[in-house]
Amino acid sequence: MTDRPATSPGWLHRITDSDIWWSFKSSSLTVVAAVGTLLIVVIAFLSPVLAPHTPFDPATLSLSDGLKPPVLLSPDGDWAFPLGTDDQGRDILSSIMYGTRLSLVVGFASVVVAMTIGIALGLISGYFGGAIDALIMRIADVQLTFPAILVALLIDGIVRSVISVQRHDEIAVFVIVGAIGLSFWVQYARTVRGSVMVEKNKEYVQAARVIGLSPLLIMVRHVLPNVTGPVLVIATINLGLAIITEATLSFLGVGLPSTEPSLGTLIRLGNDVLQSGDWWITVFPGITLAALVLAVNLLGDWLRDALNPKLR
Amino acid sequence: MPDRGADFVRIEGLKRHFDVSAPWLVRKLEGRPRQVVQAVDGIDIEIAKGETFSLVGESGCGKSTVARLVVGLYPPTAGRIEFDGNDMAGRHSRSDMAALRRRMQMIFQDPFASLNPRWRVFDIIAEPIRAFGLAKDKADLEARVGGLLRQVRLNPADGRKYPHEFSGGQRQRISIARALASEPEFLVCDEPTSALDVSVQAQILNLMVDLQRRLQLTYLFISHNLAVVYHISTRVGVMYLGRLVEVAPTETLFRRPKHPYTRMLLDTIPDLDMTGRQRSPVGGEVPSPINPPSGCSFHPRCPFANDRCKAERPKALPIEGGTVACHAIEEGRLPIEERSYAVSA
Amino acid sequence: MAAQTNTPPLLEVRNLRVEFPTRRGTLLAVDDVSFEIAPGEVLGVVGESGAGKSLTGNAIIGLLEPPGRIAGGEIRLEGRRIDNLPYEEMRKIRGARIGAIFQDPLTSLNPLYSVGRQLVETIQTHMPLSAGKARDRAIDLLKEVGIPGAEMRIDHYPHQFSGGMRQRVVIALALCAGPRLIVADEPTTALDVSIQAQIIALLKRLCREHGTAVMLVTHDMGVIAETADRVAVMYAGRVAEIGPVREVVKHAKHPYTKGLMGSIPSLGVRSEKLTQIDGAMPRLTEIPTGCAFNPRCTFKGQRCLVERPNLMPAGATQAACWLHDAGGVGAPLPKEAVHA
Numbered sequence: 001m002t003d004r005p006a007t008s009p010g011w012l013h014r015i016t017d018s019d020i021w022w023s024f025k026s027s028s029l030t031v032v033a034a035v036g037t038l039l040i041v042v043i044a045f046l047s048p049v050l051a052p053h054t055p056f057d058p059a060t061l062s063l064s065d066g067l068k069p070p071v072l073l074s075p076d077g078d079w080a081f082p083l084g085t086d087d088q089g090r091d092i093l094s095s096i097m098y099g100t101r102l103s104l105v106v107g108f109a110s111v112v113v114a115m116t117i118g119i120a121l122g123l124i125s126g127y128f129g130g131a132i133d134a135l136i137m138r139i140a141d142v143q144l145t146f147p148a149i150l151v152a153l154l155i156d157g158i159v160r161s162v163i164s165v166q167r168h169d170e171i172a173v174f175v176i177v178g179a180i181g182l183s184f185w186v187q188y189a190r191t192v193r194g195s196v197m198v199e200k201n202k203e204y205v206q207a208a209r210v211i212g213l214s215p216l217l218i219m220v221r222h223v224l225p226n227v228t229g230p231v232l233v234i235a236t237i238n239l240g241l242a243i244i245t246e247a248t249l250s251f252l253g254v255g256l257p258s259t260e261p262s263l264g265t266l267i268r269l270g271n272d273v274l275q276s277g278d279w280w281i282t283v284f285p286g287i288t289l290a291a292l293v294l295a296v297n298l299l300g301d302w303l304r305d306a307l308n309p310k311l312r
Numbered sequence: 313m314p315d316r317g318a319d320f321v322r323i324e325g326l327k328r329h330f331d332v333s334a335p336w337l338v339r340k341l342e343g344r345p346r347q348v349v350q351a352v353d354g355i356d357i358e359i360a361k362g363e364t365f366s367l368v369g370e371s372g373c374g375k376s377t378v379a380r381l382v383v384g385l386y387p388p389t390a391g392r393i394e395f396d397g398n399d400m401a402g403r404h405s406r407s408d409m410a411a412l413r414r415r416m417q418m419i420f421q422d423p424f425a426s427l428n429p430r431w432r433v434f435d436i437i438a439e440p441i442r443a444f445g446l447a448k449d450k451a452d453l454e455a456r457v458g459g460l461l462r463q464v465r466l467n468p469a470d471g472r473k474y475p476h477e478f479s480g481g482q483r484q485r486i487s488i489a490r491a492l493a494s495e496p497e498f499l500v501c502d503e504p505t506s507a508l509d510v511s512v513q514a515q516i517l518n519l520m521v522d523l524q525r526r527l528q529l530t531y532l533f534i535s536h537n538l539a540v541v542y543h544i545s546t547r548v549g550v551m552y553l554g555r556l557v558e559v560a561p562t563e564t565l566f567r568r569p570k571h572p573y574t575r576m577l578l579d580t581i582p583d584l585d586m587t588g589r590q591r592s593p594v595g596g597e598v599p600s601p602i603n604p605p606s607g608c609s610f611h612p613r614c615p616f617a618n619d620r621c622k623a624e625r626p627k628a629l630p631i632e633g634g635t636v637a638c639h640a641i642e643e644g645r646l647p648i649e650e651r652s653y654a655v656s657a
Numbered sequence: 658m659a660a661q662t663n664t665p666p667l668l669e670v671r672n673l674r675v676e677f678p679t680r681r682g683t684l685l686a687v688d689d690v691s692f693e694i695a696p697g698e699v700l701g702v703v704g705e706s707g708a709g710k711s712l713t714g715n716a717i718i719g720l721l722e723p724p725g726r727i728a729g730g731e732i733r734l735e736g737r738r739i740d741n742l743p744y745e746e747m748r749k750i751r752g753a754r755i756g757a758i759f760q761d762p763l764t765s766l767n768p769l770y771s772v773g774r775q776l777v778e779t780i781q782t783h784m785p786l787s788a789g790k791a792r793d794r795a796i797d798l799l800k801e802v803g804i805p806g807a808e809m810r811i812d813h814y815p816h817q818f819s820g821g822m823r824q825r826v827v828i829a830l831a832l833c834a835g836p837r838l839i840v841a842d843e844p845t846t847a848l849d850v851s852i853q854a855q856i857i858a859l860l861k862r863l864c865r866e867h868g869t870a871v872m873l874v875t876h877d878m879g880v881i882a883e884t885a886d887r888v889a890v891m892y893a894g895r896v897a898e899i900g901p902v903r904e905v906v907k908h909a910k911h912p913y914t915k916g917l918m919g920s921i922p923s924l925g926v927r928s929e930k931l932t933q934i935d936g937a938m939p940r941l942t943e944i945p946t947g948c949a950f951n952p953r954c955t956f957k958g959q960r961c962l963v964e965r966p967n968l969m970p971a972g973a974t975q976a977a978c979w980l981h982d983a984g985g986v987g988a989p990l991p992k993e994a995v996h997a
Contacts, residue, residue: 022680203426207490210383211443212413225430370849479937480706509705509876509938514920514931521930536850543922543931566924580850582879584906584921597819597852653924 023306033298040292044104047097052080055090055098056259065089067273070280084280087273092280095266096288102262103289106177107243111235113181114242118188119231123219125189126196137193140186148241149248151183152176156254169257176255180242187234195227229307237300240293247289263289319394320361320530321382321498326391328352328377332602349601351377353554354391356628361497364524364531366541366562368577369551370598375534378551379502382532383418395498414444417491421503423483427475433486434471437461440494460489464519481512488519492527500532505540517544538581542566547634550574553601553609560634568648570636572614578651608639616640665736666693667870668717668838672730673740675712675721677941684941686725687712688894691968694838697868699861701885701902703878705938708891714840714874716740718757719747734838753783756831756869760843762823765830766815772799772826773811776833783834798829803859821852828859835867842874857884878921882906890914893938893949900974910971911978913950948979956980960987 024030043050054060066089068081083092121140125133143151159175160168168175199205200223208218243263249255250264251271258265263285270282333339333346352374359365367375380386382393384400393400398412417440420426427436437457440446447453458468464485475483484504491499504520505513521544523529535541541548542562549559550573558571569575596613599605608626611617620639628635629642640646675687687709694700704710715721717732719739732740739750751757759765767775776795780786786794792811799807802825815823824844831839841860845853861884864871873885881888882902889899890911898911909915919932936953939945945952951961960979971981979986 203420203422204428206380206385207418207420207426207487208439209385210413210418211440211494212410213443222428226428370851479940481937510878511705511917511920511934512937514922514933515935517922518930518933538850539922539924542924543927563927576851580854581924582877582883584879584882584918584923597821598849 020306024302027302029298030302033295033302036291036295037299040100040288040295041104044097044100047094047101051091051094051097052082053091053094055094056261061089063089067278069278070284073280083284084278086269086281087278092284095261096263096285099261099263099266099285100288100292102173102256102260103243103246103264103292106173106180106246106256106262107239109177110180110184110242110246111239113177114184114238115188115231115235117181118185119192119224121185122189122192123196123223126193127200127215127219127223129197133193136189140189143183143186148180148183149245152179152245152249153252153254155179155182156249160254169259172256172260176246176249179249180245183245184238184242187238188231191230191234192227195230196223199223199226233300233304233307236303237297240296240300243289243296244293263292319358320396321357321359321532322394323355323357323378323382324392324394326352326355326357326378326381326393327389328374328381328386329389347602350554350604351601352381352388353604355549355551355554355556357549357556357559359530359532360546361530362524362528363546364533364544366533366535366545366548367551368535368538368541368548370536370577372553372598372601373551374554374601375536375551376502379418379500379532379534383416383500384413410444414440414494415496416498416500417494417496419484419487419491419499419501419504422507423480423487424507426487427483427490429475431474432471433461433473433475433478436475436486437471437489437493440490444494446494456493460493461486463492463523464489479512480508481515484508484512484516485519488516488523492523497528498530498532500534502534503536504533506535506537513540520544538577550577553598553604555609555637556628556635557610557638558634558636559628560632560636564632564634566653567651568632569651570631570641570646570648571610571638572616572640572646573610575649576613608637614640616646618645664695667696667698667735668694668872669733669736670713670717670730671733673713673716673727673732674729675709675716675725676728677725679724681942685728685944686894686941687716689730689967690891690894690896691730692889692896692899694870694872696837697864697870698887699864699871699873699885701881701888702872702874702891703876703881703888704891705876707893707938707941709894710874710876710891711842713891714842714872717872718751718755718840719744720751720757749783752779752836753834754836754838756833756836756839758824758827758831758839758841758844760846762820762827762847763815765827766823768815771812771814772818776811776826776830779830779833794833795829798832799826801863802826802829802832803855804829820848821855824848824852824856825859828856828863832863832867832869836869838870838872839864840872840874843876844873845880846875846877853880860884878906878918890917893944894941895949895977896968897950897978898971898974898976899968904973908972908974910974910981911950911976912954912956912980914976916953948977956986958986958989960984962990 065081065085066087068085070084071079071082081091085091121136125136156175156179205218205222208222246255246262247264247267250262251268253268256262256265258269261269266285267282267289270285274282328351330349330351331346332349334344339346355378357365367378369375377386381388388401395412395416400412404412434457437460438453441453441456447456457471461468461470466482466485475486478486505516508516517540524531533541533544545562547559547561548565549556550571551557552573558565558574565574566578569578599612605612607623608617608621611621614621624639626637626639626642628637631641671691673687673690674685677684677686690713692700702710702713712721712725716727719742721727727740731738734750734754739747742750766772773792773795776798777788777791780791780794796807796811799811804810804822804825818826844860845856848856857880860871863869873881875881885902887900888902888905890897890905890913892913898905898909898914905914906918909918913934916932916934920934922931934953939949947962947964948966951957954961958979966977966979966982968975968977969981971978
């Protein structure tokens, strides 16, 4: 027993040998979702290279290109604009690529904000308990009684009333990231708190306390790595939600400005001219948004099941 | 009482109460009183250097709470814990406190919960060394961890693996290696073998005895298994509902048990030598520590209890090198019995 | 088999194999296990965790947890094959002919119903009794398992009972329909020592009075020594030794059983060092060829590394060890190999 040679397979082998990789491989829907997500992300972030036009550079726009329909669905289509153009002559395909990038950035960033706030408050709440715990959890309860979109609207409204419109457009991305982040932290905090309360009574945490480590060190070094599983699941599912929330806010006109449109902004812009039969301006961004969120949610669902065998 | 030299660990009047009441609002709305569990209700223990002092008792008797109080995982409600002449609750500078902590470590019951599943074995064992700044440099750290792994009969190369790659017995060895990493003199062992299979239990007990001799360790050993306690202890304390009912040198406790509860516990040891001795089932169960019985807390289950036992809490009186807290023994109502055990072939 | 007269066995297990398909291949958790239980007999099945003892018990009561499945062999109760019965029929046999007791009494009791309701339901499922008669029987059963104030306690819920009392209720539940066999899986493990003794005494008394046979699955040799008539020692999915309890405990023939007995601290002599078997039981994924115990065995020879021993007569017991075969363990191994 004692002379068993130590095996230390490489990290690649460790991943391909793990249960989670096996569970991933055996779910074809998940593989499709992952490939789809990856494709969308890669294309979106390479849009400056891949996109046929730079739709938000006014210098390249020409009004004579305005409202061209998609090339395959109309005899007067133009191959320079495969998915058609909007009333300003902007290429829809390029707009979608840039817009998806922005949506993804806002989605990721707001998830990171929500996660940071949620994990920090959850750790504090769960580890120390008592009055601090009660306070944080009551705040969370109150926040949960408002829909996330309402919280985001509220925060955006406050910011708008404080600063000028000009200034607001400049920092719109940060405002919306903050607004969405602040409206989604509760779920992380609750999950982390629950996990911390389980983990902190485990003997490995007590062993660290016997050594005399400070609570902060114990939380960061011992407890945190063991509560990442559920956090990752929520983060993935929340990514889809955050993207939708941003799209909704932008659609309502309180999100990103039309000079810097995300998918939601594109859908709103298209919606304005939908009555005149120019459906492509709103339908293609809509399909992209739906596909992206669906793929991300499928990944999140799989991750939740894979990390929690009890649910299967 | 024979002179056993200066006490290395001295516990006096130790108490720990847990508030298990419902939340304040619920209590007020439903008019419920506060509820307090007296997990440890005033115990005195002295442990000499190099000996193994065992605490035995059924679940809920407070033995594990004593272990956690001694290493400082809980603050005591009352009483004092003295370690090598230092009052653990006294005012110590940060570095003095760290120096005291370094000298006492703990081994836990569950080898599956006591190791952080995300850490490599090397880092688990290195943690106390790093925390107390014992290693001069990286090479020294690696040499120390390797030496510790060898000391518990594991391979230094095992340090690269994760806990889940080991069996229960091997994990308990890793746990022991971590406890030894800070070069302690006193180890508190909370049921270190009760989660293990018997053949592995024997390995761990042998290892602990061996380490004690080589490193001059002092053990506080917590267990519910009387045969294990008999094998490993110098002296034994029997706990019932948060109190020590009897303390005695091991041979004395097993050959001449005095307290009725000790006798009852000895009756429950399975007869493996096939002498035909029947376990005599004792009626009743351990009462709730929220409302412990008055007087001697064992009186509802005790065949020798009288009115005094119901009213007056017995004091621990010295007898045959130990102490016993029993009115029946004190009054001479209960003769001390001799027990012998078959010598197995 | 051993010691018993020519009465036909109540339970007969022949070459039972239980396997678990996993993504790394199929694991054989119970490998070619055979034994019999006579009417009224207590057979102890002992082994360390992972030896396959609980799976054997679960296979008999038809409650193997998927994906585990019976892959071979047969189980006969009173001569009738029960391992291939459809679930519904097996459910009727479980309860009526076979009772089950598990380690944690809480898993066997529904927390939402009073114990009386659970007892009455079980009784009425298996016996044609009116509600009133069934309730009378339930009270009698509770009295029989030693629950004071049975008439009142029958309407209490499981959480109102202490651990020991709950296990008594579970025993009453297992006895409802007067089964011929009780499969008890670690019935005392979750209980305190003083309560353990009470439950063991109760089980023994009930067997004696009702002539019920018991298959007692446990890791605790002490419980076996006091309760069982015969004992089967399991190791890595196989029976290593089987025989009358006294013989196995005092004069074990298999090196594993010997080591196991030696590693239990004894009150008789206080030795400096306990006998220890080095190493640990192999995981199911890495069972060695030949005798599964060979890496930990100090008596092994060449033959043990390649050829798997079956149970063979060894004194008053049967042991799966080449030491007891006329051919022996084969050529001695080189010194290094022994100490590896």
